[in-house]
Amino acid sequence: MEKKSFTFDEIKLKLVNYCVYQDRCHAEVEQKMREFLLIEEAKDEIILYLLKENYLNEERFTRSYIRGKFYIKHWGRNKIKMHLKQKQITEKLINSCFDEIHEDDYEKMIRKIFEDYSSKQKGLQEYQKKSKTIKYLMSRGFEYEKINDTFEETSADN
CATH class of the missing domain: 1.10.10 (Arc Repressor Mutant, subunit A)
Structure with missing residues (x-):
């Protein structure tokens, strides 16, 4: 053609x-x-x-990308950052735009995904359930330290 x-x-x-x-x-x-x-x-x-003419604005793009991938797709920061880097967005710009995600929303999201995913794991020991859920959250781009902090809070609540 x-x-x-x-x-x-x-x-x-x-x-x-x-x-x-x-x-x-x-x-x-x-x-x-x-x-x-x-x-x-x-x-x-x-x-x-x-x-x-402001049709092309890298910061605006980055901010809307971060909002969409977190609030709609429920991706963690690592996955968002990796995808933005593939689009040749600089690390500096990415990091300066992460304030689009409110910290308490981030923790709530980890907790929600954790609870949803964990509740679907049937017939496993508690530690197996936990390690499977951590792996799942990491595959969604959430940081290990953040996941761990959330775990400590949820086990403190129980």
Whole structure:
């Protein structure tokens, strides 16, 4: 299938709409640009335009990504950070945006996932249930220390 050719302005508009539909990062916009036959100068000009007009904003992208992955997908910080790094977001920016997750929400989420998952583990010793649940929470990107603190609280409550 041959690539349909668009004018520079049509491509620019397509990329504006791509950014308006949902916050994007640089890497996603550059990936999208590969669909069009553009010379480097044209790519740079479009990126600059998107930045100048605030269609492309890496911090806004990072903040909305963190909120979505935590509050909707229930991912922990490690998994969120790993996925953002794959999108070429700097560690510094990622860390400065983690204030989107309230600490007490984070602990409540660990406790909730812990209780939900743990209650589904049938016919296991308590320690097996615990280690299986810790593994599960870590696979969702929660930090071992955080999980452990939550465990100590839940065993203190019982």
